[in-house]
Structures are given as structure tokens and as C-alpha cells.
Amino acid sequence: MDTSAAPGRLMLLDTASMYFRAFFGAPEALAPDGTNVNAVRGMVSYIAYLVEQYRPSHLVCCWDDDWRPQWRVDLLPTYKSHRVVVPVEGAPDVEEVPDPLEAQVPIIREVLDAFGIAVVGAPGYEADDVIGTLATGAGQPVDVVTGDRDLFQLVDDGADVRVLYIGKGVSKHERVDEAWVLDKYGVSARQYADFATLRGDPSDGLPGVKGVGDKTAATLLGRFGDIAGIIAAAGDPDSDLAPGPRLKIKDAADYLAVAPTVVAVARDLDLPRGDALALPSAPADPDAVATLTERWGLGSPVERLTTVLAG
Secondary structure: OOOOOOOOOEEEEEHHHHHHHHHHHOOOOEOOOOOEOHHHHHHHHHHHHHHHHHOOOEEEEEOOOOOOOHHHHHHOOOOOHHHEEEOOOOOOOEEOOOHHHHOOHHHHHHHHHHHOOEEEOOOOOOHHHHHHHHHOOOOOOEEEEEOOHHHHHHOEOOOOEEEEEOOOOOOOOEEEOHHHHHHHHOOOHHHHHHHHHHHOEHHHOEOOOOOOOHHHHHHHHHHHOOHHHHHHHHHOOOOOOOHHHHHHHHHOHHHHHHHHHHHOOOOOOOOOOHHHHEOOOOOOOHHHHHHHHHHHOOHHHHHHHHHHHOO
16 A cells, blocks of 8 residues: 655544444453553554554544434434433433443543544534645645545545545555545435435435435435435426436425435534644643553553654
């Protein structure tokens, strides 16, 4: 794999996607007090690997300040509803997270802060929205690291935005550009959000249009361009849309009126940019790093990340 990177590259990490993967993909690793820290060790190791491979000048751990924003739920009540374990009035619902992982998330945050690695979230928005905003108009090449296919909508060869897709593992990631999306799904990257809306995604509680799978969704988008064009064709008695798909689109009118807004990531949040996102060349607080390393038994991953940051 050619791992050369253009100067001034911005790397955006879908942090939760990565620490979930670390937790479920790595064996238990116990700190001196018996706490499982496999996700902490894995997250630090992932960052070291990615920095070593791509040498970004800027790196952001994008954070879910709200993993299930109320404004998305108001539009589509099924959105991520299967992941809720405790509904909370006036605050983010509690997501289903294994206890041994939940205990590690604050430790991950402490380690990132001690290293001085930028962590960025936005009240009322998901990490995906932070990524969408920072990837849009970045003024530099962008790598989005995620296991979430929804972020394929951000791929843009012209703006040099690509996804490093970790669906098969961080070390086996795939570089997703426009040709990759077209080859895999038969749609352009700019059509991917509409494609996902049409076919649905059970993992996000998106029902999709009943009876419309990948092939039909790609065919409809290939003929009519986007959801608005498909809806217009369904409502036009003179269009050449076949009776079957026409009925399916009409029956899903209420869903199609709101789902595209739910699926589309935000691109216009007020977030820090520039030097605030620069990747440090050494830990910002070496004493804190040393304390955390000793307390949680993070020796090898922390040593590697420190070495990699130093270049």
C-alpha cells in the first residue's frame, strides 16, 4: 500500500466507531487494578498506526456529544431507537454500551487530552456531523477514518476528501474514493445519502422504502438523479417509472419527506479549525501521560504513540 500523504493533510477520526471496534476486536487487557482497558490500548494503538501511515498535519478525534439528537428523532422516531436503554427527558438518551467499555470512555478522553490531541464535539450533534463540517471546505486534503458507511456521502475527489473505511479492521482499511463508491454500490458518492435513505439501514433504525433494496435504489438514482427526482417521477403519470416502484415510492411519501434530512450529515456547525486541530509532536502534559500510563498499564501503546508523534 502506498502510504504517502499530501502535505497538510487533515485526519478526522470517528472516535466511537474506533473504540467500539477496539473493545470488541481485542482480548481483555487488565490494568493493575483489574479494570479492562482493551479499548483504551486499542484506541491509542490505532492512532499511532494511522499517524505513522499517513503523517497528517492535523488530527481530530470527533466526539458524539449527542449520539441520538432529538431533532433527528423528532423527524424519524425509529432513528437508533433499538440502541436506547434509558430514555432521558431533556437530555441525550442513554445508549446501550457494555459496562466494561463504558468505564473506558472517560479514560480514553483523559489520555487524548494529556497528549493534546484535539477532541471536538458539538451540543445536539453526532460525531458524524462534526466530521461532515470539518471535512467541508477544509482547504486541505482530508481523510475520514470510520466504520460507518453513511460517511461515504462525504467522499469528494475534487476536494480531496476520502474515507479510510475500517469495516474490515484498522490495519486492513480500504481507501474509499468516488470510483470505489461507484464500483461498490452503482451510485456516485454525492448520491450515497439518498441511496442509504431508499434502501434503509437497520443499524440506524432507518426502515427504507419497503421493497427497495440496493439494486433498485441504484437503478432509480441512476435514472432520476436523486430522491426529489424519483418522487417527481412517481407523481407524474407521464413518466416511465414502472407501476411497482411508483407505488412503493408513493406509499413511502411520509418517510421520504423527512429521512433525507436525518441521513444527511451537518456541514455548517461552528467548530474550531486551523491550528487548534494541529497534531502535536509531543505529549502536551507528559506528567499526566506518565500517570495515566502507570495507573492503567498503557506502557506499550503510549510509548509507540509518543515515538510516532516525534516523527
